[in-house]
Amino acid sequence: xxxxxxxxxxxxxxxxxxxxxxxxxxxxxxxxxxxxxxxxxxxxxxxxxxxxxxxxxxxxxxxxxxxxxxxxxxxxxxxxxxxxxxxxxxxxxxxxxxxxxxxxxxxxxxxxxxxxxxxxxxxxxxxxxxxxxxxxxxxxxxxxxxxxxx
Numbered sequence: 001x002x003x004x005x006x007x008x009x010x011x012x013x014x015x016x017x018x019x020x021x022x023x024x025x026x027x028x029x030x031x032x033x034x035x036x037x038x039x040x041x042x043x044x045x046x047x048x049x050x051x052x053x054x055x056x057x058x059x060x061x062x063x064x065x066x067x068x069x070x071x072x073x074x075x076x077x078x079x080x081x082x083x084x085x086x087x088x089x090x091x092x093x094x095x096x097x098x099x100x101x102x103x104x105x106x107x108x109x110x111x112x113x114x115x116x117x118x119x120x121x122x123x124x125x126x127x128x129x130x131x132x133x134x135x136x137x138x139x140x141x142x143x144x145x146x147x148x149x150x
Contacts, residue, residue, distance in 0.1 A: 009106055009107040009108065010104045010105065010106055010107065011026055011104070011105045011107060011110070012026065012027040012028075012102065012103070012104050012105075013025060013026055013027060013102070013103055013104075013105055013129075013136070013138075014026075014027055014030050014033070014083065014099060014101070014102055015099070015100075015101035015102070015103055015136060016081070016083060016096040016097070016098060016099035016100075016101075017096065017097045017098045017099070018065055018066065018069070018071070018096050018097050019066065019069075019071045019072075019074075019097070021137060022134060022135070022136050022137065023096075023136065023137045023138075023139055024103070024105070024129060024136040024137065024138050024139065025083065025085060025138075025139050025141060027102065029085050029086060029087055029141055030083060030084070030085055030086075031084040031085065031086050031091065032083075032084045033081050033082070033083050033084070033099050034055065034081065034082045034083075034084060034093070035080075035081065035082070036076055036080045036081065036082055036095065037053055037082075038053070039051040039052070039053055039062050040052050040053070042061075046147065047067055048063055048064055048065075048067035048068040049061060049062070049063055049064075050062045050063065050064050050095065053082070053093065055084065055093070058091070060084065060091055060092065060093050061092050061093070062082060062092070062093040062094075062095060063092055063093065063094055063095065063144075063145075064095045065094050065095060065096055065144075066095070068124075068144060069124065074097070076095075077097075079097060079098040080095065080096070080097060080098070081095075081096055081098060081099040082094065082095055082096075083096055083099055085141055085145075087141040087142050087145055088142050088145065090145055092145055094144075103131070103136075105129045105131065105136070109129050109130050109131060110127045110128070110129045110138060111127055111128050111129075111130065112127050113125045113126065113127055113128070123143060124139055124140055124143050124144045125137055125138065125139065125140060126138040126139065126140040
């Protein structure tokens with residue numbers, strides 16, 4: 001694998017799709033991208049926690065990002081992926097519709113989170129990256145992984 005040298009101004013991200021929007025997570029927070037596998041349900045877990053998987057000997061909790069963001073459910077497909085992320089000493093899997101891009105984003109292409117009235121997702125957004133014809137929503141993983149009261 002060829003290592004790409006980045007300037008201090010670039011951010012290398014994993015791009016994934018959720019409800020036909022593109023989101024991005026810094027690659028240094030991503031451990032791996034896995035195909036969807038059997039998930040063991042955990043009783044009395046939050047509704048967005050699908051359960052746990054045994055990933056190479058490590059029990060990893062799995063979060064359905066659609067439910068976490070309050071989006072409508074959709075069936076899983078062959079493109080559905082589990083992105084294993086690590087933030088604040090937590091290792092968690094995020095179920096997304098698809099994940100297939102790695103991009104270098106210049107820091108000056110990232111703008112602060114827009115003020116979106118009534119958007120549940122807005123609290124989970126760090127900013128928006130504008131790239132030619134694409135808008136990437138930069139996730140704030142520490143807020144996404146922070147437990148909520150139900």
